[in-house]
Amino acid sequence: MPKDPIHPKKRNAEGVMESPRQLSVRDHYDVIVCGGGPAGVGAALAAAREGARTLVIEQYGMLGGVWTAGLLNPFFECGGRGWVVDDLVNRLTQEGAFRKWRAHDYCFDIESMRRILEQMLTEAGADLLYYTRIADSIIEDDKICGVVIESKAGRQAVMAEVVIDTTGDGDVLARSGCEYNLGRESDGHLQPMTLMFEVRGLPHDYEQESSQVLYDQMMQAIKTHSLAYELPYPRCGYAPWIMGTPSPGVGDVQSTHVFRMNPLDPADLTRGTIDCRQQAAETVEILKRIPGFEQVELTHTASQIGIREARRLVGRYSMELQDLIEGRRFEDAVTSCGFVIDVHHEEAAGKEVEMVHTRIKPYEIPYRSLIPQELRGLLVAGRCISGSHEAHASYRVTGTAMALGQAAGLAAARAVREKIELVDVDGRALRATLQQRGAKFADDVKVVHQS
Numbered sequence: 001m002p003k004d005p006i007h008p009k010k011r012n013a014e015g016v017m018e019s020p021r022q023l024s025v026r027d028h029y030d031v032i033v034c035g036g037g038p039a040g041v042g043a044a045l046a047a048a049r050e051g052a053r054t055l056v057i058e059q060y061g062m063l064g065g066v067w068t069a070g071l072l073n074p075f076f077e078c079g080g081r082g083w084v085v086d087d088l089v090n091r092l093t094q095e096g097a098f099r100k101w102r103a104h105d106y107c108f109d110i111e112s113m114r115r116i117l118e119q120m121l122t123e124a125g126a127d128l129l130y131y132t133r134i135a136d137s138i139i140e141d142d143k144i145c146g147v148v149i150e151s152k153a154g155r156q157a158v159m160a161e162v163v164i165d166t167t168g169d170g171d172v173l174a175r176s177g178c179e180y181n182l183g184r185e186s187d188g189h190l191q192p193m194t195l196m197f198e199v200r201g202l203p204h205d206y207e208q209e210s211s212q213v214l215y216d217q218m219m220q221a222i223k224t225h226s227l228a229y230e231l232p233y234p235r236c237g238y239a240p241w242i243m244g245t246p247s248p249g250v251g252d253v254q255s256t257h258v259f260r261m262n263p264l265d266p267a268d269l270t271r272g273t274i275d276c277r278q279q280a281a282e283t284v285e286i287l288k289r290i291p292g293f294e295q296v297e298l299t300h301t302a303s304q305i306g307i308r309e310a311r312r313l314v315g316r317y318s319m320e321l322q323d324l325i326e327g328r329r330f331e332d333a334v335t336s337c338g339f340v341i342d343v344h345h346e347e348a349a350g351k352e353v354e355m356v357h358t359r360i361k362p363y364e365i366p367y368r369s370l371i372p373q374e375l376r377g378l379l380v381a382g383r384c385i386s387g388s389h390e391a392h393a394s395y396r397v398t399g400t401a402m403a404l405g406q407a408a409g410l411a412a413a414r415a416v417r418e419k420i421e422l423v424d425v426d427g428r429a430l431r432a433t434l435q436q437r438g439a440k441f442a443d444d445v446k447v448v449h450q451s
């Protein structure tokens with residue numbers, strides 16, 4: 001009969017002391033991608049297509065992160081990214097799983113996204129481990145050389161030449177001793193969290209005019225029907241939004257909000273999820289009282305509460321508000337962005353709305369923003385790259401996150417192939433390759449959603 005050994009621990013005044021343990025090494029890869037969200041799939045596809053032996057480690061049983069576990073739509077900033085991002089967009093379009101949403105954006109079918117991402121990863125030859133959490137980093141001589149994973153199989157090590165942190169929350173960079181920022185500089189507040197949910201029974205070809213119009217309709221319904229509900233945010237541009245998906249009558253709703261919570265604290269994550277689930281049910285009750293929405297039903301809430309902002313690396317270059325206002329270009333740019341500064345703070349009626357209206361120009365993000373200051377062997381991509389709270393509120397969108405992942409995967413594969421440090425990968429050459437593969441940079445990008 002199987003029997004696992006007990007790992008010895010001792011209680012002491014500070015807590016519990018674990019004794020050293022021997023970890024089995026599961027495998028050795030060229031590139032390990034930690035987290036299979038938009039940035040992670042971009043990184044893994046790029047690295048694997050460049051010939052690197054690549055592993056993606058993901059805590060859920062699906063790829064896509066906030067797109068899939070988080071029920072998020074639309075796919076902002078998905079155009080002009082080139083290479084693997086264009087490939088994803090083309091496949092979604094060919095399947096009829098992509099639908100235009102308002103003037104510039106697209107919504108996708110979430111189940112198709114899950115399957116297509118798996119197909120693409122498999123075709124590229126990347127390995128995938130689901131239901132596995134990255135618990136720690138393995139550092140030797142100022143270089144990350146692998147990660148400790150935790151799964152039903154217990155704790156194991158997986159080794160790599162390059163590790164890419166695409167956990168969104170920057171779990172790996174934190175476990176690796178890299179410096180990071182958390183929250184806005186003035187008071188440490190992080191953007192609120194939102195549990196997305198899906199509804200059916202929307203009017204045929206529903207297209208929302210603005211968040212303010214729907215807000216007013218909801219407030220009217222509360223008043224008319226004397227409902228004992230309150231909307232959890234002020235009248236503003238960021239919520240509520242109902243995004244019609246390619247499936248008739250089905251929409252993903254961005255409405256619930258919990259403020260002043262720490263997404264790195266499981267107690268806050270739990271309380272936030274419970275509060276948001278209640279808000280979702282109440283939102284649907286209100287919607288049903290709006291003429292035309294009588295048939296709307298809540299089908300399900302997301303498995304993962306949406307985290308807009310957590311750790312942000314302190315890297316070799318930090319993206320700042322001024323870079324966005326000036327529309328800065330960089331020789332070693334690996335992507336561009338034209339998305340507004342999208343902050344969801346409670347004070348949305350005051351200063352923060354002004355922030356949304358801070359005029360930016362299309363700007364670029366340099367390769368250096370993905371590289372830690374000291375540690376070798378690690379790249380960071382997605383929403384946890386190096387930048388300020390305000391700059392992050394623009395580049396955090398999924399099209400940019402996947403494009404950053406694509407660049408990180410390319411750089412990682414190059415470093416492995418040429419046996420050089422990540423910091424010695426030529427950022428200008430990365431830019432040139434990405435451009436050859438169809439990526440557009442700031443001269444060819446427009447700012448969207450700016451009033």
Ligand SMILES: Cc1cc2nc3c(=O)[nH]c(=O)nc-3n(C[C@H](O)[C@H](O)[C@H](O)COP(=O)(O)OP(=O)(O)OC[C@H]3O[C@@H](n4cnc5c(N)ncnc54)[C@H](O)[C@@H]3O)c2cc1C
Nearest residue numbers: 035037038039059065066076134168194306307382383398
């Ligand atoms: C509510 C909400 C609404 C938004 N609206 C939009 C929108 O409409 N359009 C848009 O384009 N963007 C939107 N964004 C922004 C965007 O979703 C994120 O910034 C984007 O997902 C960043 O991608 P990422 O790959 O960096 O992170 P994530 O999507 O968070 O992916 C991280 C992945 O890593 C995995 N992971 C994390 N930690 C571990 C670990 N320790 N071990 C193993 N796996 C791990 C996660 O399960 C996940 O799959 C929104 C965000 C939120 C929260």
